Amino acid sequence: MNSPQNNTKVYIGIVKQLRTMIEHDGLKPGDRLPSERELSERLGVGRxxxxxxxxxLELLGLIETRRGEGTFMRDFRGHQLVQLLSTFILQDKKSIRDVKETKFLxxxxxxxxxxxxxxxxxxxxxxxxxxxxxxxxxxxxxEIVTLADNHLFLRIWIILKDYYNSLDLEKMMITKQQYAELIDTLISRKDSEVVRVYRNLRKLSKN
Amino acid sequence: MNSPQNNTKVYIGIVKQLRTMIEHDGLKPGDRLPSERELSERLGVGRxxxxxxxxxLELLGLIETRRGEGTFMRDFRGHQLVQLLSTFILQDKKSIRDVKETKFLxxxxxxxxxxxxxxxxxxxxxxxxxxxxxxxxxxxxxEIVTLADNHLFLRIWIILKDYYNSLDLEKMMITKQQYAELIDTLISRKDSEVVRVYRNLRKLSKN
DNA sequence: TCGCTCACAGTGGTCAGACCAGTTTATTTT
DNA sequence: AAAATAAACTGGTCTGACCACTGTGAGCGA
Known part of the structure; x- marks a missing residue:
């Protein structure tokens, strides 16, 4: 499905080559990447x-650079993406409402x-x-989001949480009783009509 | 301009200044940013x-550059972030399952x-x-995600959708009847116990 | 006056080289 | 052997140069 990218920029190509390099060499978080000068020479492009x-890649939180040491793979988390996505995209009141809503859901x-x-x-x-x-x-x-065992939700939630906290808003103060009540309700509804329809759709989506 | 603080990298500072500049000048999607050379001079940093x-910022899909013309604000969508986040982060089978699950929910x-x-x-x-x-x-x-009027969900969903499609998986084939059934169920449960608990929690989270 | 061409200025894209500021390694000195 | 020093890396930044591309306007011809 690769379109003929005629105008592909060099740095985009480098990103892709880095990706395959990482995959090929099996680089894991903490491992060191080749130096900028070596990459420059090896790929035949300018530094x-x-x-x-x-x-x-650094801004995306995928790598980490330390002056004098080198460039390293990172254990991806929300990272910089947080501040950027938040400060750039989430500015107006409606966006803030969206964050709350999304985090909650x-x-x-x-x-x-x-x-x-x-x-x-x-x-x-x-x-x-x-x-x-x-x-x-x-x-x-x-703990809840971790227990749900869905890394993607975890990532997104952490981003939202960090942003939410940076807003210095009043925190939700919900009692343990209310939590328990919700859980009870959800458990009792585990086989309810809504859930059954959910399940059916989900089964279908499992190809 | 920038006091060479120990750990703050220049380009991060530039990103922040760009952000305030965009906000101050009220730049909207389609508007043009100052040229690289002008920014370099104005901010007192190298090009x-x-x-x-x-x-x-371009990789994040926040701006768009056109050779010979300039740099422009972009109407943010998933964009490049999609391919990168996906190819870098979502590789194993469990991640794919997470994507399906998350998209569905x-x-x-x-x-x-x-x-x-x-x-x-x-x-x-x-x-x-x-x-x-x-x-x-x-x-x-x-259409559903748009109607929900939550820009954040929209962004996330588009990313997931693009990734999902790139996997070349079997598509869900759900009939209109099934959709309608789900909607009926949700409507009829609009005032159910679960929803009421949801609502209470949500009210609390509205400070 | 109108319409066209074409050179020019401006813009992003890329590169090479230089220097700085740290870290690591090897070497010398004690 | 240990400590101090020097060399050889690393990333961080700046400068100047050149290319490819776009928009503009001066100048020309009709």
Whole structure:
């Protein structure tokens, strides 16, 4: 499906070559990449072009550079993307509302995922933990989102959380009782009509 | 201009200054940014540093450069970020499963948002459209996600959709009847217990 | 006056070289 | 052997140069 990219910029090509290089050499987080000068020579391009590619990857949080040491693979998390996406894209009031809404719905999605995926026994322990755990809002939902076992939701949620906190808004203050109530409700609805339709659609989407 | 602070890289500072510049001048998608050389002079930094900042923003899909013309604000969409995030981050099978799961749940979230936000009348027209519209899967859900009026969900969904399509997987084939059934169910549950708990939590999160 | 050509200025794209500021490694000195 | 020093890296930045491309306007001809 690759279109004939006639006007492909050099740094984009470098990014792609880096990607295959990383895959081929099996580079993992923490591993070191070749130096800028070596890449420049090996790929037959100028060092500035290499740098443009690296800076882009750095901003995306995929690599990390340390002066005097080198360039390293990074354990991708939200990172810089957070500040940029947030400060650039999320400026008006409506956007802030969208963030709240999205964060909230993702948290509920994860709660739902946990309940759908967990066994009866696991579910009881989960509910018990909900009531007993000593947590702040962030920690609580971080646990929820982690338990949902969906890395993508985790990534997105962390980004939203960081942005949300940077807004210095009033925090949600929800009691443990309310959480427990929600979980109870979701559990009791585990076989409800809505969920059944959800399930059907999901089954279909599993090719 | 920039006091050479220890750890702050110049191009990061430039990105931030660009951001405030865009905000201050009220630049909108399609508007032109100052040339690289002018920015270089105005900010008191080298042109290569300016370029590193611009390339990073370009990769994020925030700006667009046209040789011979200039640099322009972009109407942000998934863009390059898609291919990069996808090829770099989403490689193993579990990640693919996460993408499907996330895409699916976001679509349901948006459906839920529409139903929650819409008036009785709007809802009827929506349901009618669901049955009558001639759409592909993508178009249908694009409409759903758009109607949900949450730009963040829209952005994320487009990214996921593009990645999903690039996988060359079997498409979901769901009938209009099934869609309608789901919508009916969601509407009928609009005031159900689950939704009420959702609402309560949401109210609390509205500080 | 109108319409066309064409040179020119401006813009992004790229490169090479230079220097700075750190880190690591090898070498010398103690 | 240990410590101090020097050399050889690394990324960070700036400058100047050249290319390819675009828009403009001066100048020419009709």
């Amino acid at each position: 500035s072009s290499v740098r443009e590619a690296l800076r882009a 993702i948290e509920l999605d994860c709660l739902w995922l946990i309940i759908q995926k967990a066994s009866e026994d696991r579910l009881l322990r989960f509910k018990k933990w909900t009531l007993e755990a000593d947590y702040t809002d962030d920690d609580f939902f971080l | 290569s540093s300016v370029r590193e900042a611009l390339r990073a 976001i679509e349901l979230d948006c459906l839920w948002l529409i139903i929650q936000k819409a008036s009785e009348d709007r809802l009827l027209r929506f349901k009618k459209w669901t049955l009558e519209a001639d759409y592909t899967d993508d178009d249908f859900f694009l």
